[in-house]
Amino acid sequence: MRRHLIAGNWKMNLNGEQAVDLATAVASLAKTEHADVVICPPAVYLDQVLEAVRAVRLIGKDFSIGAQNVSDQPNGALTGEISVAMLEDLGVSYVILGHSERRQYLHETDAVVNAKLRAVLGSSLIPIVCVGETLTEREQGETLAVVRRQVAGAFSGIPAELAQKAELAYEPVWAIGTGKTATPEQAQEVHGDLRKLMGEQYNDQLAATVRILYGGSVKADNAADLMSKPDIDGALVGGASLQAETFLKIIAAARP
Ligand code: 13P
Numbered sequence: 001m002r003r004h005l006i007a008g009n010w011k012m013n014l015n016g017e018q019a020v021d022l023a024t025a026v027a028s029l030a031k032t033e034h035a036d037v038v039i040c041p042p043a044v045y046l047d048q049v050l051e052a053v054r055a056v057r058l059i060g061k062d063f064s065i066g067a068q069n070v071s072d073q074p075n076g077a078l079t080g081e082i083s084v085a086m087l088e089d090l091g092v093s094y095v096i097l098g099h100s101e102r103r104q105y106l107h108e109t110d111a112v113v114n115a116k117l118r119a120v121l122g123s124s125l126i127p128i129v130c131v132g133e134t135l136t137e138r139e140q141g142e143t144l145a146v147v148r149r150q151v152a153g154a155f156s157g158i159p160a161e162l163a164q165k166a167e168l169a170y171e172p173v174w175a176i177g178t179g180k181t182a183t184p185e186q187a188q189e190v191h192g193d194l195r196k197l198m199g200e201q202y203n204d205q206l207a208a209t210v211r212i213l214y215g216g217s218v219k220a221d222n223a224a225d226l227m228s229k230p231d232i233d234g235a236l237v238g239g240a241s242l243q244a245e246t247f248l249k250i251i252a253a254a255r256p
Pocket of ligand 1: 009099171175176177178179215216217218236237238239240
């Protein structure tokens, strides 16, 4: 049985004090007997958030901190970039890769996501690889082809021993920050297909164990329905992760 993972992606929001307050509230109140939780603050607040969380609970597999992005390079003249080793040094456990906002606004291609994934899989960090179609692509019936291309691109040339460490997230672009959620059935269809694809690209065991999160307007009132589907193994939450009370409700909605 796959344990659910609830990830909060704070994106470029909050100031330092708010980040510390939110992290403290979530870390002290989140019940994690039934699910793993990760919060992903802006990079500049990672250190403060780690310290705040450490003050109220042990950071471990069930509750950890993630980054929203990382460089594919180990070091060097790359102004503004942050390396895998720097995140490890801080005590970060997860990193989100290939978010649609980075694909769309920062021109991250499948090849870039592949390079970052290779860098991360060579480290202690766990990647959350995001895929998802735009509204036009869905309307043109291309959803499955698009997510298959993104997964194949991200994992290209990566062997099963490494790939098995990754988490996937299906985030339909049209559902992100729009209040339009994919129905549990729409999401399940894509999740089922992604799992099948991991089986084809790798093996049945990897397909059976990989966690596939759903993201896109997940709220306290739709989380349980989405996560009741057999291939939806948790949630990647944007807006609703910025309030402790709502995020805690989503954590509570995870399947035991
Ligand atoms: P929203 O939950 O705000 O739609 O954002 C989803 C998302 O992009 C998480 O990575």
